[in-house]
Amino acid sequence: MELFERLKKNLKELPGIGDKSSERLIFFLIMKGKVFSRELSDSIVDLVENTKVCSICGFIDENDPCKICNDETRDKNVLMIVEKARDVFIFEKTKKYKGLYHVLGGVISPLDGITPEKLNFNKLLERVEKNHIGEIILALPPSTEGETTSMYILKLFKDKVQKISTVARGIPFGTDFEYIDDFTLQCSIERRQKIE
Numbered sequence: 001m002e003l004f005e006r007l008k009k010n011l012k013e014l015p016g017i018g019d020k021s022s023e024r025l026i027f028f029l030i031m032k033g034k035v036f037s038r039e040l041s042d043s044i045v046d047l048v049e050n051t052k053v054c055s056i057c058g059f060i061d062e063n064d065p066c067k068i069c070n071d072e073t074r075d076k077n078v079l080m081i082v083e084k085a086r087d088v089f090i091f092e093k094t095k096k097y098k099g100l101y102h103v104l105g106g107v108i109s110p111l112d113g114i115t116p117e118k119l120n121f122n123k124l125l126e127r128v129e130k131n132h133i134g135e136i137i138l139a140l141p142p143s144t145e146g147e148t149t150s151m152y153i154l155k156l157f158k159d160k161v162q163k164i165s166t167v168a169r170g171i172p173f174g175t176d177f178e179y180i181d182d183f184t185l186q187c188s189i190e191r192r193q194k195i196e
């Protein structure tokens with residue numbers, strides 16, 4: 001069936017969706033009927049068409065600047081640097097962080113051709129210099145590329161910003177040390193934090 005195959009092909013482009021799950025979804029949609037499918041497709045199109053990338057921080061929102069950059073109650077002295085917009089979403093859910101964000105749009109990876117020039121560093125420099133940022137928090141992925149990027153940022157700003165910190169590379173709760181990779185263990189010791 002041509003229509004079946006077309007939708008299957010589209011669904012399989014979504015993360016985590018393979019042959020079986022796409023077929024299961026299609027049968028579900030057929031059973032659910034026209035009203036549901038119309039609402040689903042409209043909500044997808046509305047969301048995507050009305051979402052903008054914030055010209056200040058790189059997060060996504062219906063407005064530019066985004067609601068975080070526009071929020072007068074946030075601490076404008078602290079800037080958390082993340083790889084992608086989804087990370088902002090994840091940190092916001094914790095409701096613990098009250099500063100601002102900066103989305104780099106990737107991490108430095110020379111082997112993949114991702115050099116600092118291809119990331120959102122110009123804007124970052126401009127923000128730090130213009131807004132007298134007092135603290136930078138690095139929240140980049142725990143990988144070689146993430147570490148390289150963190151080191152790059154450290155060099156770039158160590159004389160410009162009072163304090164540069166990094167989120168602790170956590171050992172997940174309930175996990176035996178046996179199952180933690182060497183790199184994480186190493187970081188957990190090197191970056192041990194004082195208990196107060």
Ligand SMILES: [Zn+2]
Nearest residue numbers: 054057066069
């Ligand atoms: Zn923003």
